[in-house]
Amino acid sequence: EPEVTQTPSHQVTQMGQEVILRCVPISNHLYFYWYRQILGQKVEFLVSFYNNEISEKSEIFDDQFSVERPDGSNFTLKIRSTKLEDSAMYFCASSESFGIADLSGNTIYFGEGSWLTVV
């Protein structure tokens, strides 16, 4: 079964450093997302991406964050000047379509996550 893959699975970084989290969405999917989950808390939406541009972003997704699709397969989240409070599990997700009646196309598939620890 196709799946969303993420690298690295775990990264430890020093406060103030830049981090790039990588994702390979499912190949025929058109919509891409980043979410984060601070330990023990709920999953929070960061950003969605469609047609090579940001579609939606949350208040969390400030100038410290950026996303990019550098080639046809990868989708990256860059966190500049990391802070302690950026420590979280970051999930990439993708979906085939959005907002149409096709139920299967509306399913959003999540990757295994990248666990970021800022020290």
Add this chain to the structure above:
Amino acid sequence: ELKVEQNPLFLSMQEGKNYTIYCNYSTTSDRLYWYRQDPGKSLESLFVLLSNGAVKQEGRLMASLDTKARLSTLHITAAVHDLSATYFCAVDMETRAYSGGGADGLTFGKGTHLIIQP
């Protein structure tokens, strides 16, 4: 601001029992999702509910949606230990002016931590 509230947040139950998890949300939404998360793992999609009155079933789990009441339920029938996990409901966010018509983000509930004891 869209709010999604689940209850209970924690549930311990015996195998063989039935129980229901509730998900209330605060504003009109087109889509409601249920996910399962095992400790340290990713989110596994269980159900996508798109219309009022939608009911979907998979094994011992059944989800329903009442858009008028802004309520979804996840019913567990004859629980087994393997269903122990955290269950999240999620609702798509309102489209903001920023949106180019693409995908919205999901607002998640806090999750229901379910423990099923043998």
